[in-house]
């Protein structure tokens with residue numbers, strides 16, 4: 001089974017089944033991953049789905065889009081590998097992707 005791994009700042013990890021075409025935010029919410037609120041429903045307008053992608057995966061995801069960049073610039077704990085989970089669509093190629101959830105969201 002393909003999975004996305006969500007890691008809390010405490011070190012706890014949760015593997016979520018990967019559904020192709022769903023955003024990482026939708027997958028996290030569907031499986032009650034703490035710390036991913038997705039308040040705007042995935043329209044890149046709230047910043048409550050901030051994740052930090054493991055360095056080994058960051059280049060495979062491509063660059064942030066313009067709206068994502070703008071939201072992340074206002075996000076606490078912004079990191080060079082920060083992304084918004086609602087802007088990453090799951091594909092089979094992302095099997096095993098690990099993302100860190102920051103301690104604080106908006």
Ligand code: FES
Nearest residue numbers: 038040042047086
């Ligand atoms: S769900 Fe609002 S920015 Fe991602």
